[in-house]
Amino acid sequence: MRRDDFTGPADLRAMQSMCSRLWSPTSRFHPGQLAWSRHHQPVPARGTTADEAISLWREGGDVVGFGWAEAPDWLEAQVDPAYPEVAEELVDWFEEWSDAAAQSVLVMEGDVLEPALLAAGFVPETDAPHFAHHVLDLAGLADVPSVEGYRYRHVEPLEAASRAACHAASWSDVSPSRLTTEAYAALMSAWPYRADLDWVAVDAAGEMVASCLVWLDPATGVGLVEPVGCVPAHRGRGLAGAVTLAALHRLRDVGGRLAVVSPRGDAGYPGPRRLYRSLGFRPVARTVTWHRSLTE
Structure with a gap:
């Protein structure tokens, strides 16, 4: 298992491959969502913008989890359920990178990340705005x-x-x-x-x-x-x-x-x-x- 910081299109493609491999109606991401999220605004050809961070966890040649901090106070993430240990590492990584006094993480209901979030002091806001997969x-x-x-x-x-x-x-x-x-x-x-x-x-x-x-x-x-x-x-x-x-x-x-x-x-x-x-x-x-x- 290793963690790498995002470097550009090849890493985005690797993240998309994970989403495709794991896709179900209850999955957080479809590969197209990552493409839209990356390109709905100008971004550098390599690496990330100044106010975001993306990190990938790999087992062998496959991505098994990634965290996408779109801002210091907002994290999106997906973890392969077969690798629950990645969830804890991912939450720790976000805490180390972020300097925000308040932080939010968006995941699917019942996601493999939930125990790690709970252990780190996060609480679910079930009445907050949310997205519904249809x-x-x-x-x-x-x-x-x-x-x-x-x-x-x-x-x-x-x-x-x-x-x-x-x-x-x-x-x-x-x-x-x-x-x-x-x-x-x-x-x-x-x-x-x-x-x-x-x-x-x-x-x-x-x-x-x-x-x-x-x-x-x-x-x-x-x-x-x-x-x-x-x-x-x-x-x-x-x-x-x-x-x-x-x-x-x-x-x-x-x-x-x-x-x-x-x-x-x-x-x-x-x-x-x-x-x-x-x-x-x-x-x-x-x-x-x-x-x-x-x-x-």
């Missing part, structure tokens, strides 16, 4: 509805600028998007991105106004929906659901068997959850935030 068997996929004045198509390889602008405009009322043309171009080069699974709705002028990105893991046949958005001026027409269905039909055409999506599961942000359930997605698992304060 799945959809693609065999029962609904038809794609038409919306007058719009059509659906997949993104072309040289459309990073337009695609990034569509995403940024769609999320502008939630928080300022950090996604740039350069970041989206890097995302399009990352595994397992496929342009034929990156779908948009365009208006009569050809402008992208809604989008759905699906990540297919060919080893499992599972496609992750992440993210979906619609430009505010075009909302209320059903475009977000329609473009998602268009992308899911393509996912099924290329061999996908199951789709997964993880909207908020709490009452604080119910819109996306309602949308996905209207398409047939059903909840199967949820995340829990564990928190500790080092000043109390």
